[in-house]
Amino acid sequence: MSLVKLFACTALALAAGGAVASGLGSATVLSLLTQATVYAIFALGVGLLLRQNAMVSFGHAAFFGAAGYVVGILLQLQAVPAEAAILIAVGGVTLFAFLLGLVVVRVPGIAFGMLTLAVGQMFFLTASRSRGLTGGADGMNVDWPSTLFGIELSALLRPGPLFVLCWSVLVLTLLALALLLRTRFGAITEAIRDNEERARFIGIETLLPRAAVFALSACVASIGGVLSTLNTGFVSPETLHWSVSGVALMMVVVGGTRALWGPALGAIVYFLVKDLLGDHANHWMAIFGAGLIVVIVFAPEGLSGALQRLAAAWRRAGAAGHPLPLTERLP
Amino acid sequence: MFIHLFNGLVYGALLIVMCAGLALIYGLRRVVNFAHGALYMLGAYLGYTIASQTSFWVALVAVPAVMAVLGALLDRFGLRLLQDRDPLAVVLVTFGLLLIVEDFVQTAWGKGNLSVPVPALLNTSVDLFATAVPAYRIAVIAVGAAVAIGLSLWLRHSKLGLFVRASSTDPTTTAMQGVNTDALSAGVVGLGTALAGLAGVVAAPFLALSPSMSSDVLIDSFVVVVIGGLGSLAGAFAAAVVLGLIQALGAVYLPDAAALLPFALMVAVLLWKPAGLAGSRT
Numbered sequence: 001m002s003l004v005k006l007f008a009c010t011a012l013a014l015a016a017g018g019a020v021a022s023g024l025g026s027a028t029v030l031s032l033l034t035q036a037t038v039y040a041i042f043a044l045g046v047g048l049l050l051r052q053n054a055m056v057s058f059g060h061a062a063f064f065g066a067a068g069y070v071v072g073i074l075l076q077l078q079a080v081p082a083e084a085a086i087l088i089a090v091g092g093v094t095l096f097a098f099l100l101g102l103v104v105v106r107v108p109g110i111a112f113g114m115l116t117l118a119v120g121q122m123f124f125l126t127a128s129r130s131r132g133l134t135g136g137a138d139g140m141n142v143d144w145p146s147t148l149f150g151i152e153l154s155a156l157l158r159p160g161p162l163f164v165l166c167w168s169v170l171v172l173t174l175l176a177l178a179l180l181l182r183t184r185f186g187a188i189t190e191a192i193r194d195n196e197e198r199a200r201f202i203g204i205e206t207l208l209p210r211a212a213v214f215a216l217s218a219c220v221a222s223i224g225g226v227l228s229t230l231n232t233g234f235v236s237p238e239t240l241h242w243s244v245s246g247v248a249l250m251m252v253v254v255g256g257t258r259a260l261w262g263p264a265l266g267a268i269v270y271f272l273v274k275d276l277l278g279d280h281a282n283h284w285m286a287i288f289g290a291g292l293i294v295v296i297v298f299a300p301e302g303l304s305g306a307l308q309r310l311a312a313a314w315r316r317a318g319a320a321g322h323p324l325p326l327t328e329r330l331p
Numbered sequence: 332m333f334i335h336l337f338n339g340l341v342y343g344a345l346l347i348v349m350c351a352g353l354a355l356i357y358g359l360r361r362v363v364n365f366a367h368g369a370l371y372m373l374g375a376y377l378g379y380t381i382a383s384q385t386s387f388w389v390a391l392v393a394v395p396a397v398m399a400v401l402g403a404l405l406d407r408f409g410l411r412l413l414q415d416r417d418p419l420a421v422v423l424v425t426f427g428l429l430l431i432v433e434d435f436v437q438t439a440w441g442k443g444n445l446s447v448p449v450p451a452l453l454n455t456s457v458d459l460f461a462t463a464v465p466a467y468r469i470a471v472i473a474v475g476a477a478v479a480i481g482l483s484l485w486l487r488h489s490k491l492g493l494f495v496r497a498s499s500t501d502p503t504t505t506a507m508q509g510v511n512t513d514a515l516s517a518g519v520v521g522l523g524t525a526l527a528g529l530a531g532v533v534a535a536p537f538l539a540l541s542p543s544m545s546s547d548v549l550i551d552s553f554v555v556v557v558i559g560g561l562g563s564l565a566g567a568f569a570a571a572v573v574l575g576l577i578q579a580l581g582a583v584y585l586p587d588a589a590a591l592l593p594f595a596l597m598v599a600v601l602l603w604k605p606a607g608l609a610g611s612r613t
Contacts, residue, residue, distance in 0.1 A: 056419050103598060106605045110363045110422055111561055114553040115601065118594050121550050125590040242546065246426060253423055283438070289430030296420050296427070297413070 010175045017167035021160040030159035036271035037166040038227045040264035041173060043251040045220030047263030048177065050252060052189040052213045055105070056113045058245050059120025063218040065240035066123060067093050067225030072142040072235050073133055082145045090222045097218030101211035120242050128237035139236025142229045157230075166227050170264060173220060178260055180216075189213050221248075250292050256302020265303055333462050335579045341468045341537070343575025344475020348530040349552045350559070350567040351482055352523035358499035358562045359516045360410045361418055365425040367527050368549025369432035374398055374531025375540050376440045379447050387450040387536070394532045395525040402524025406517040429545075437542050447535035467536060474533055478526065479568045486564070495519055499562065551578075554593045558600045559607055566609025 024030055046060045070089035074080055080088065100119065107115050128137040146153055156162060180186065192199045192206045200206055229235050238244070247270070248263075255266025273291075274284055299306055349371060356364050364370075374394050381390035409428075413421045448454075453467040486492035497505040498512050506512045530548075538544060555574050559566030574593055581589035588595075600608060 054419075056422070103602060107557075107601055108606065110418060111557050111607070113419075113422065114363060114557050115597070118550055118554050118557070118597060121546075122591055122594040129590060242550075246430075249423070249426070283434055285430040286434035289427040289434070292427035292430070293424050296423050300416075300420060 006175070006178055010171055013171045013174075014168055017164055017171065020167075021164045027159040030163050032271060032275055033268075034159065034163045034166050034231055036268045037163065037170050038224050038231055039248065039251065039271065040224075040267035041166075041170050041227065042221050042224035043248045043255070043263035043267040044170070044173060044177070044260075045217040045222075045224065046245075046248045047252040047255070047257050047266075048220060048260075049213060049217040051257040051260070052181070052186070052193060053105070053210055054193045055214075056110075056249065057116040057217070058113050058242060058249065059116035059118070059123075060218070060221050060248055061240050061242065061244035062120040062123040063093050063097060063221040064225040064228070064244065064248075065127070065235065065237075066096075067222035068142070068229040068235035068239060069127065069134060069140075071226055071229055072140050075143050075145075076133060076140070082148055086226050089226055090219060093222035093225075094215050094219040098211055098215035101214030101218075102207065105210040105214055106207065117242055117245070120240065120245055124237055124240040124242070127240055135236075137237055139234060139238070142233055142235060144230065144233065162231065166231070169223065169227060173223060174261055174264070177216075177220070181260070185209070185212075247288075250288060252302075253292060254295050254302055256299075256304040256306075258301055259304035259308060262302055262304030269303065333460050334464065335583050336576060337459070337462075337464055337468070339576035339579030340572065341471050341575070342578060343572040344472045345530055345534055345548075346551060346555050346571035346575060347475040347568050348478050348526050348533065349548060350555045350571055351478055351564060352526035352530075353552055353556055354559075354562055354564050354567050355482075355495075355519050355523040355526075357556075359495065359502075359512075359519045360406070360414065360421075362410060362421045362425065363553075363556075363561070364523070365422060365549070366428040366432060367523075367552065368545040368547075369429045369436070370398065370401070370524055370527040371531045371534075371548055372436055372540075372542075372545035373432055374528030375447075375535045375544065376436050376445075376531075377528070378532035378535050379440070379445055379540055382447050382532075382535070387447070387532075390532050391529075394528045398528030399521040399525035401521075403517045403521035405524065406520035410520060411513055411516065433542065433545060436545075440540075442542050445540040447540070449536045471533055471537070474529070475571075478529075482564060491515075551593065554597050557607055558597050560609040561607060563607070563609035566607060570608065 020033070021030065024033075042060070042064050045063070046057055049055050049057055049060075067089040070092055071082075071085050074085035074088060075082060079085075104112060104115050104119070127134055130136060134140050144153055148156065156165065181189075188199075188204055189209050189212075191202075191204060192209055196206050225239070228239065248267075251266035251270050252263040253266070254269060255262035255264065257263065270288075277284060277287065295302060301309075349367065353364060353367050356362060356367075377397065378387075378390040378394045381393055405428075409424065410421065413424060449465070449467045453465075453470050455466045456463040457466050457469060458464075459469075486496055494505065494510045494515055497508075498510065498515055502512050534544075534548075551574065555570045556567050558574070559568070559570035574596070577592050577596060578589065581592040585592070
């Protein structure tokens with residue numbers, strides 16, 4: 001994708017967010033979309049790790065929730081202004097993830113997934129058993145000040161503006177990642193992902209880039225975590241629980257990771273389906289479990305992969321001047 | 332002091348039974364079964380129903396038998412069809428299975444805590460080193476030891492055990508030598524699942540049945556197999572006992588940090604040996 005096209009898509013996506021916010025009258029639908037967007041950012045982080053590192057994390061909820069906790073604690077202590085608290089939360093989680101990454105990315109294959117699961121659960125247990133400041137298992141309220149970055153919070157927290165904010169953050173994060181992955185860093189991490197041994201042979205130092213991808217994915221997840229506390233005004237150990245990591249992973253798989261935006265699409269589909277299930281939502285675990293298995297077995301590239309294939313077939317058909325037979329258009 | 336060490340051994344024995352199943356399935360199918368904890372939970376709840384209708388001893392035999400059939404079906408209609416796929420994809424399939432089984436258990440038995448009474452025969456206490464310990468817990472340790480010793484002897488000294496070891500080293504060559512590796516895998520996955528069911532039945536009288544029992548034991552089992560080295564039975568057995576002891580002693584002497592000790596131990600081991608204590612394979 002050329003740079004011009006990339007920026008055009010970004011502008012289009014930003015405008016679409018604004019149009020949805022002003023066009024949709026229903027506050028319920030908007031808050032559902034806001035929640036979906038927050039999780040889309042989170043899933044983007046998890047998907048980035050799978051896409052650039054071929055590693056599956058079952059513990060990214062730790063970064064998602066920890067960012068919320070850092071903001072909550074800093075605001076409760078009134079140690080720093082809210083703007084600084086947000087930066088400290090995202091920066092702190094990223095730095096921590098980088099140091100953790102230096103250890104955990106050395107663990108090969110699926111053991112890495114099990115390790116992240118255990119580390120994530122360690123965060124969950126710590127938060128739910130600690131007393132005092134964080135409120136233990138009950139969670140804590142986050143006391144946002146009345147203005148944030150010079151904007152009245154009461155105006156920002158209405159459904160429309162809040163959705164526009166979360167959506168814009170999602171789109172700009174996607175843009176930043178797309179630009180970053182066009183650089184040498186993107187090429188190096190892909191080389192390491194495809195074959196670490198050969199990458200080492202041609203003189204690439206492999207540990208630091210992998211830890212950096214791990215940190216970057218935690219950074220994106222923590223941005224989602226901060227927005228989540230802004231959305232709900234609340235943070236609890238539940239946000240750190242491994243099942244939240246599992247849900248994010250499910251979004252990644254459903255959306256697919258061939259396209260950078262795949263996980264975000266997965267998150268939005270997840271929330272829409274969950275909402276459509278309505279009364280059957282009690283059994284969402286079984287339904288999504290079955291859905292996950294179906295997607296992996298029959299469409300391993302996820303929705304974004306399927307869409308890209310369709311688009312490519314469409315373009316080929318257009319260039320040739322006549323439609324291809326169906327068998328050639330579909331994988 | 333003694334009673335804490337003893338309780339640690341009891342939990343270690345339970346983890347041995349769990350991790351033996353995980354390691355066997357990993358050995359043959361190269362899949363870390365995320366549904367293993369959910370199958371353990373299913374075993375415990377099935378045991379609850381059977382024990383309340385008939386007796387605990389019937390459950391002790393019937394549940395592993397039912398779970399073995401389930402496991403063989405899982406292999407035949409799941410893992411075998413997916414054996415050429417990316418291992419990560421198969422892991423996610425077992426994760427989907429975990430969600431389905433957990434939902435089934437919550438729907439069938441509810442979300443409340445249930446308990447299974449200790450069988451009358453073992454509902455006594457025995458004096459050991461001047462401390463009264465429940466006889467049932469001694470029996471749990473015996474089960475763990477029996478599984479560890481039985482599996483080791485079976486793998487080392489029987490023809491089938493030889494096939495299992497060969498197949499987990501190189502399935503293609505083993506199949507060329509005339510071993511039916513698909514049937515072998517179905518049997519071994521069945522055995523592993525039966526062990527998860529056995530662990531569930533055995534755990535029921537001393538741990539409460541609740542929907543969270545699945546993830547608690549799954550995470551501890553993962554810590555054990557990562558520390559021990561994936562696919563290594565001996566490593567897992569040693570790590571299970573160490574983890575049980577650390578948790579029991581930690582709960583008494585370092586109550587604030589007890590929950591974190593297993594993870595700290597795991598990070599320390601992985602810093603030292605990224606493939607685990609006994610691990611060489613990935």
